[in-house]
Amino acid sequence: MRRLLAALVLVAFLATPAGAEERVIAAFGDSLTAGQGVPAAQSYPALLAARLRAEGYPYRVVNAGVSGDTTAGGLRRVDWALRLGPEVVILELGVNDALRGQDLDTVRSNLHQLVERFQSAGVQVLIAGMRLPPNYGAGYGATFRRLYEEVARKRGAALMPFFLDGVAGDPRLNQPDGVHPTAEGYRLIVDRLWPYLRPLLRR
Secondary structure, X not given: OHHHXXXXXXXXXXXXXXXXXXXXXXXXXXXXXXXXXXXXXXXXXXXXXXXXXXXXXXXXXXXXXXXXXXXHHHHHHHHHHHOOOOOEEEXXXXXXXXXXOOOHHHHHHHHHHXXXXXXXXXXXXEEEOOOOOHHHOHHHHHHHHHHHHHHHXXXXXXXXXXXXXXXXXXXXXXXXXXXXXXXXXXXXXXXXXXXXXXXXXXX
């Protein structure tokens, strides 16, 4: 855990050059946030940082993605993330829980606690919803999809319904594993994420 936190601190400093007036957005998630399989500069947090600069928003984006992370793991990292002083957190977690067949009531509870803890510290939260492949069953998949909507509604948080909208299932936008986006896929993700994030930003 100490090595993990040390690595995250290093990523926080390297993510985007900091300025005195810059505010912080923490991209808090799993391998989809970390950018597994692509250079750091082509991960979605790095591409989002470039978009923010181009649009004139003074935010530094911290890539707080950890490959393989779950909602339970995310809860153990909240205090670290809060020490970054984020104004906004983009929360992309839960799919690894579901891919392992974990109880969805537990996943929902963990996600609720994550949002609650960030909001209690005055952080705005944008939840990035996820979906499951059809082979996990229609009932399990539908319940998983709805839990993001339920948590967002209950906590009054912003919601991007599907983080991989337009990317999932397209071999041109995914790496050979069929799971993790390519750089082009991440560019599309940032484009689709932007309308949900922009209302949370201030110049």
